[in-house]
Amino acid sequence: MLEIEDLWVDVEEKEVLKGVKLQIPQGETHILFGKNGSGKSTLLMTIMGFARYRVKQGRIAFSGRDITHLPVYERARLGLGLAFQRPPVIRGVTMRDLLRECSAAGISSEQFVQQYNFSEFLDRDVNYGFSGGELKRSELLQLLVQDPLLVLLDEPESGVDLESLQLVGEIIGRLLQKECRCEKRQKSGFIISHTGFILDYIHADRGYVLSDGQIRCFGHPLELLSDIKNMGYEECIQCQR
Amino acid sequence: MSEIKQKAEKARDKKALLGADVNLKDFARPKESWDYDSEFQKFDNKERDQLLRVGVELTDVEHAATFMQADASVVHCQVNMPGIEVLPVAEAINRYDWVADHLWRLVPVDTDKYTAQAELELDNGFFIRVQPGVQMTLPVETCLYMRTHGLAQHIHNLIVVEPGASLHVITGCTVHPVVSTGLHIGVSEFYVRAGGRLTSTMIHNWAKDVHVRPRTAVLVEEAGRFISNYILLKPVGSVQTYPTVTLQGKGAVARINSILVAHPGSELDIGGKVILDAPQTRAEIISRSVTVGGVCVSRGHLIGMVPEVKAHLECRGLILSENGVIYAVPELEGRTAGVEMSHEAAVGRIAAEEIEYLMARGMDEDQAVAAIVRGFLKVKIEGLPPGLEEEIDQTIRETGHGL
Numbered sequence: 001m002l003e004i005e006d007l008w009v010d011v012e013e014k015e016v017l018k019g020v021k022l023q024i025p026q027g028e029t030h031i032l033f034g035k036n037g038s039g040k041s042t043l044l045m046t047i048m049g050f051a052r053y054r055v056k057q058g059r060i061a062f063s064g065r066d067i068t069h070l071p072v073y074e075r076a077r078l079g080l081g082l083a084f085q086r087p088p089v090i091r092g093v094t095m096r097d098l099l100r101e102c103s104a105a106g107i108s109s110e111q112f113v114q115q116y117n118f119s120e121f122l123d124r125d126v127n128y129g130f131s132g133g134e135l136k137r138s139e140l141l142q143l144l145v146q147d148p149l150l151v152l153l154d155e156p157e158s159g160v161d162l163e164s165l166q167l168v169g170e171i172i173g174r175l176l177q178k179e180c181r182c183e184k185r186q187k188s189g190f191i192i193s194h195t196g197f198i199l200d201y202i203h204a205d206r207g208y209v210l211s212d213g214q215i216r217c218f219g220h221p222l223e224l225l226s227d228i229k230n231m232g233y234e235e236c237i238q239c240q241r
Numbered sequence: 242m243s244e245i246k247q248k249a250e251k252a253r254d255k256k257a258l259l260g261a262d263v264n265l266k267d268f269a270r271p272k273e274s275w276d277y278d279s280e281f282q283k284f285d286n287k288e289r290d291q292l293l294r295v296g297v298e299l300t301d302v303e304h305a306a307t308f309m310q311a312d313a314s315v316v317h318c319q320v321n322m323p324g325i326e327v328l329p330v331a332e333a334i335n336r337y338d339w340v341a342d343h344l345w346r347l348v349p350v351d352t353d354k355y356t357a358q359a360e361l362e363l364d365n366g367f368f369i370r371v372q373p374g375v376q377m378t379l380p381v382e383t384c385l386y387m388r389t390h391g392l393a394q395h396i397h398n399l400i401v402v403e404p405g406a407s408l409h410v411i412t413g414c415t416v417h418p419v420v421s422t423g424l425h426i427g428v429s430e431f432y433v434r435a436g437g438r439l440t441s442t443m444i445h446n447w448a449k450d451v452h453v454r455p456r457t458a459v460l461v462e463e464a465g466r467f468i469s470n471y472i473l474l475k476p477v478g479s480v481q482t483y484p485t486v487t488l489q490g491k492g493a494v495a496r497i498n499s500i501l502v503a504h505p506g507s508e509l510d511i512g513g514k515v516i517l518d519a520p521q522t523r524a525e526i527i528s529r530s531v532t533v534g535g536v537c538v539s540r541g542h543l544i545g546m547v548p549e550v551k552a553h554l555e556c557r558g559l560i561l562s563e564n565g566v567i568y569a570v571p572e573l574e575g576r577t578a579g580v581e582m583s584h585e586a587a588v589g590r591i592a593a594e595e596i597e598y599l600m601a602r603g604m605d606e607d608q609a610v611a612a613i614v615r616g617f618l619k620v621k622i623e624g625l626p627p628g629l630e631e632e633i634d635q636t637i638r639e640t641g642h643g644l
Contacts, residue, residue, distance in 0.1 A: 050597050072600040073609075082601050088594045091557075092616025101612065102602035125616075146602060 081148025132159025169201020260481025463490025503535030512540025548579025
């Protein structure tokens with residue numbers, strides 16, 4: 001579903017990604033680990049197409065189509081959906097307005113709003129005064145109505161208490177069709193995780209370690225996480241797998 | 242010559258403290274009068290559309306009363322509910338001795354040459370009085386309409402909301418589609434008696450060389466409430482207005498909301514002042530301004546005269562054009578200990594991250610900007626008839642999309 005080839009990206013004249021290569025097949029969920037500043041968010045933002053992230057070299061393809069230079073909204077309309085780690089506040093635009101605007105054809109936000117107890121937020125300005133957990137719920141709810149094929153999540157567990165984490169995991173599972181058998185899933189996921197907590201709630205197929213703008217290691221995400229916990233990122237990077 | 246006339250004479254050439262100076266000689270005075278139109282039959286479709294944009298539906302239905310003045314002529318004045326009186330102000334002056342005493346009490350006649358003109362060459366205006374304890378469940382619709390090109394229109398309005406009464410006045414001010422230049426001088430003095438409630442919603446839709454000089458002052462007595470909503474979304478030559486509200490009685494409340502769009506060539510200097518002169522009074526001034534190439538000075542001044550008062554001022558501006566200017570002037574003046582006043586002012590562009598956030602949800606850049614501008618301008622106005630609310634929303638949507 002997603003193919004990235006030799007991707008080099010500058011942010012404000014600074015080289016951040018240096019030849020990233022990876023593939024995410026349909027139905028699979030991949031996890032991206034890495035230290036702060038390794039380039040994880042830059043990779044997700046570049047896949048989504050934000051102007052600040054300049055592709056100097058390489059190619060991003062989605063469902064076989066080259067999207068390297070497509071504007072953000074066209075990528076969204078093709079089926080890419082991103083949950084931001086720190087979404088901006090938009091004063092005056094209510095959650096109700098936003099959910100109505102971004103709902104995919106045939107999808108009503110109503111059922112999700114009820115199910116995930118979001119009614120009281122509908123008339124509030126987008127992200128205004130939301131707690132960490134509320135921000136994540138808001139982001140995921142937007143993705144539920146947007147119904148993307150490729151779900152990009154930037155640290156979905158950050159700022160979320162343990163109780164809410166279960167709900168976050170449940171919504172992510174729904175977004176990624178985890179209730180279906182592997183071969184029947186149409187949705188794919190690419191998730192940045194610092195702590196790996198999210199792996200307690202969703203099954204992931206593959207993990208990567210990003211360091212200094214390069215993929216330095218890959219493998220089963222739980223094994224990678226275990227290595228990182230036991231030996232730290234440096235050891236993990238040294239193995240050069 | 243009366244003392245008031247003498248003062249007006251002396252101020253005949255007095256420039257206003259704020260706003261661009263307008264040469265009064267550039268505008269003619271109304272010579273012809275328009276016929277009274279009890280059934281609103283004498284408006285063509287283009288005029289009807291124009292009037293609808295400021296919420297004037299040309300009907301007496303769903304209104305407690307209706308008043309319409311075209312140039313100097315009162316063409317319609319109809320009361321539909323008991324407990325309220327609506328008259329042309331000139332007629333009210335003749336009918337009631339006390340009316341003259343209420344004119345020029347809140348707005349000094351010698352404020353500037355515009356107030357002087359309104360006294361020296363008054364065209365007319367509306368007089369509205371709600372009897373004590375009467376709750377007007379329907380709004381009063383007033384319309385000040387400039388039907389002839391190049392004219393100066395001089396208006397003086399008086400509203401008295403007696404103790405415990407309530408009223409919502411919706412005033413649409415606009416020009417005939419062929420009018421592109423003119424001067425509108427509108428003096429308004431509102432009295433809100435103890436426990437009374439007055440909401441004044443004013444929608445302006447002028448033309449690119451029309452200059453507008455409202456002069457408004459409001460007195461609110463104990464436990465009274467005054468809300469002003471001012472909406473200006475379309476091109477205009479210049480508008481300078483600075484309504485002053487005095488909260489004179491304990492527990493009185495004032496709220497002044499302005500929603501403004503400055504188009505290229507428009508000079509807006511719009512503000513509001515609230516004097517909190519009694520304990521437990523509260524005030525809020527909220528201004529949302531957008532420039533798409535014009536100049537918008539957004540002023541607000543809160544004066545706390547006594548302890549135990551609470552007030553907040555919020556001026557927010559969006560600059561959507563390289564040539565646009567927004568100048569926010571928030572002023573807080575505490576004259577005693579024990580006042581609680583705050584302000585928030587922010588002027589700038591739309592943050593790129595907000596636009597991109599919405600683009601990540603599938604909106605293109607124009608749609609994202611439009612959504613943000615719509616949201617920015619959307620200040621909830623209570624008590625608007627649904628038709629007018631939809632009309633304002635539609636104009637805001639068009640404004641957002643036209644950027």
